[in-house]
Amino acid sequence: AGLREHDLLQRATILRSDITQVDTIAFACDVVLMNPPWGQRSHADRPFLEASIALARRAVHVMHSSFAVHLEPWASDGGWEAEKWMEAEFPLPRTYAHQKQDRAFTKAGMWRLRRKPTVQAAEDAT
Numbered sequence: 001a002g003l004r005e006h007d008l009l010q011r012a013t014i015l016r017s018d019i020t021q022v023d024t025i026a027f028a029c030d031v032v033l034m035n036p037p038w039g040q041r042s043h044a045d046r047p048f049l050e051a052s053i054a055l056a057r058r059a060v061h062v063m064h065s066s067f068a069v070h071l072e073p074w075a076s077d078g079g080w081e082a083e084k085w086m087e088a089e090f091p092l093p094r095t096y097a098h099q100k101q102d103r104a105f106t107k108a109g110m111w112r113l114r115r116k117p118t119v120q121a122a123e124d125a126t
Contacts, residue, residue: 019047024054032056035063039106052113053078059114063090066109075113086110 003009013029015022032055036048045064049071052060060080064071066087075082090108094101 019051022051022055024051027055028057029055030058032060034060038065038068049074053080056113057115059112062111062113063108064111066107068109071111071113076116079116080113081116082111082113084109084111 003012003014013027015027032052034048034052036045036052038045049062052062053075062071066084072082072084087107087109089105092104092106094103
C-alpha cells in the first residue's frame with residue numbers, strides 16, 4: 001500500500017523468497033529496506049544482512065532490535081558505515097503460541113548503512 005500511495009511501484013522490487021536463493025546480480029539496486037528476523041534465535045539475521053549488502057549499491061535501511069550491538073561492527077568489517085538514527089516502541093501482535101499477551105511492545109532501532117568511501121573515490125573527489 002505504501003509504495004502505491006507514493007507512486008513508487010514502478011521503481012521498486014519486492015522480493016519474497018528464500019534469502020539464500022536471491023540472485024544478487026539480477027536484483028542489484030540502490031537501496032535495500034529490510035526487517036530481518038531478530039529475537040528468535042542467534043544469528044538468524046545474518047543471511048539477510050549478507051544479502052542486503054550484496055544487493056545494495058548505495059544504502060541499506062534496517063529495522064532491528066534497538067539493543068543490537070553487532071550491526072555497527074559487522075557493517076564496518078564489510079566496508080560499510082552504520083548509524084542508528086531512530087528508536088521506537090514497536091507493537092508485536094500475538095503470533096506464536098509461546099506469546100502470553102495479545103499485544104506486546106519491543107524497542108526497535110532503525111539503522112542506515114552506507115558504503116564506506118574508498119581511498120580512490122576520495123582521491124577522485126579532490
